[in-house]
Amino acid sequence: MTRDLEVSRVRSEGITRRDLLHRAIVLALGSLGGFGLAGRLATAGRQTVAAAQTLFDRIMLPPEITPTGDxxxxxxxxxxxxxxxxxxxxxxxxxxxxxxxxxxxxxxxxxxxxxxxxxxxxxxxxxxxxxxxxxxxxxxxxxxxxxxxxxxxxxxxxxxxxxxxxxxxxxxxxxxxxxxxxxxxxxxxxxxxxxxxxxxxxxxxxxxxxxxxxxxxxxxxxxxxxxxxxxxxxGWSQQAIVKTTSRITTPSSGHMMYKVGDDVGLGGVAYAGDRGIKAVEISADDGKTWQSAQIKPPLGKYTWVLWAALWKPTAPGEYTLRVRAQDGTGTLQAREEVATLPDGASGYHWIRIRVSK
CATH class of the missing domain: 3.90.420.10 (Oxidoreductase, molybdopterin-binding domain)
Known part of the structure; x- marks a missing residue:
């Protein structure tokens, strides 16, 4: 699907191209100094706009349409x-x-x-x-x-x-x-x-x-x-209603070592069945604080969304990164860890990475 069609669909839901660009700029600014408040706002300028526009190009994510063989x-x-x-x-x-x-x-x-x-x-x-x-x-x-x-x-x-x-x-x-x-x-x-x-x-x-x-x-x-x-x-659920879920696909298990000051690209998918996804948030301190990620407009009302963010670690150590999502009604994904039987798993997906000097 072309970008024009994506923007057209978003506009029909009450979000303009200007709204999307504004959100992208804010999110990119927030990534400049880790998950704290956006700093150096006055000097970000055109570089920030470019970063917001290319974030999904810079981070390796799953294809929006899965090849049939995969x-x-x-x-x-x-x-x-x-x-x-x-x-x-x-x-x-x-x-x-x-x-x-x-x-x-x-x-x-x-x-x-x-x-x-x-x-x-x-x-x-x-x-x-x-x-x-x-x-x-x-x-x-x-x-x-x-x-x-x-x-x-x-x-x-x-x-x-x-x-x-x-x-x-x-x-x-x-x-x-x-x-x-x-x-x-x-x-x-x-x-x-x-x-x-x-x-x-x-x-x-x-x-x-x-x-x-x-x-x-x-x-x-x-x-x-x-x-x-x-x-x-x-013994499985007869209703079998999709639960809100989110997943970190980048970084993958093959790349979990970084250095202080690196731009760490984070990304993945989120899905909530027919409810859609309203927001995705990421945490770099095992869920103590959360920061908004950027969401790519969905291909349809029954599809997953891709999400992305940049994180710049400021100190060495081991970090637990978590992700969570809100569905289209604003209801937050369940944090409680529950097994798949009888009606699907729940909990926040997490990865652990190590940062050196």
């Missing part, structure tokens, strides 16, 4: 046992509590009006600071349009259930299934889904962990009872 993969199946589906023979059955049961071919689904959007997925078993999170551009049909081919969901239905070629099962409340932003996707990053990512079709639903986005779907049915999916029957 996109995380989680499956209930042993390696080599994921289903390989023949699109020519595959059929999608729509049954249960619907107006009229039908089957659809791959081409019939692709013939429906399509929607393309960037969208981040994160596994519910992703540890704090883990890499089971990725962002791609997807294309597919609205699930609502697919179900309408069967004359819609019957009034008695309370959930829409999904059955998959590998025996996986999942469900959504009817209202979420019929949300216009819930998609049945067949493309990823401009190409048909790969086998690992659910060819021929998978679900893409806002705000939920990856387990609620089943792959290799073969049947959709309306049901009038609480349908428990594969992982839910093993």
């Amino acid at each position: 996109f995380y993969v989680v499956s209930k199946n042993p390696p080599g046992f994921d289903p390989v589906v023949d699109a020519g023979r595959w059929r999608l059955e729509i049954a249960g509590l619907v107006g009229r049961p039908i089957t659809l071919t791959y081409d019939e689904i692709k013939a429906l009006p399509s929607v393309q959007r960037p969208h981040t997925l994160e596994c519910i078993s992703n540890e704090v600071g883990g890499d089971l999170i990725s962002n791609a551009t997807w294309r597919g049909a609205r699930l609502q349009d697919v179900i309408n081919k069967a004359n819609g969901v019957a009034p008695k239905a309370i959930q829409v259930a999904f059955r998959c070629a590998d025996g996986y099962t999942e469900s959504l409340p009817v209202a979420e299934a019929l949300n216009p932003d819930t998609l049945l996707v067949y493309e990823m990053n401009g190409a048909p889904l790969t086998t690992k990512h659910g060819f021929p079709v998978r679900l893409l639903v806002p705000g939920h962990f990856g387990m609620k986005n089943p792959k290799w779907i073969t049947k959709i049915e309306g049901v009038d009872y609480n349908f428990m999916g594969y992982w839910e029957r093993s």
Whole structure:
């Protein structure tokens, strides 16, 4: 996506180009003297503006769109046992509590009006600071349009259930299934889904962990009872709502030694499902004080954001750096460290670096 389109989207949300530049300048100034108040304000001038404009170019960050080959993969199946589906023979059955049961071919689904959007997925078993999170551009049909081919969901239905070629099962409340932003996707990053990512079709639903986005779907049915999916029957959350998370990706484990006065580039990603990210903060004193990081405008309302900052250590020693984020509602990421089971991990990601004279 071009910079003009990014700025256009931000402007539509009430933020002007001038606001963005102002924020960038303030953040860059704050980085001149570590995490204290911005110093030497009068002499910063054009160098500060340039630093603000190029901060994301100077710091190595993950690509905003994850290449398909690098996109995380989680499956209930042993390696080599994921289903390989023949699109020519595959059929999608729509049954249960619907107006009229039908089957659809791959081409019939692709013939429906399509929607393309960037969208981040994160596994519910992703540890704090883990890499089971990725962002791609997807294309597919609205699930609502697919179900309408069967004359819609019957009034008695309370959930829409999904059955998959590998025996996986999942469900959504009817209202979420019929949300216009819930998609049945067949493309990823401009190409048909790969086998690992659910060819021929998978679900893409806002705000939920990856387990609620089943792959290799073969049947959709309306049901009038609480349908428990594969992982839910093993004790995982049925709602599986994405928690606000942030991660430090730079510096990496291979570069943790610096000298006093070095400009240390810090950066990473933050994600909060369908709530978006309002702010990211970093701490160089193990969470005692916090300083705002710069956020790159998101590619879409359901994607992660990239964040970046500069830190200049003023004394030798060992430092614990932490990151935290606020979601779009202003709610701060949970600090309490919680394991992944049953509804996802929480806590602040941290790294430790050493600074010498």
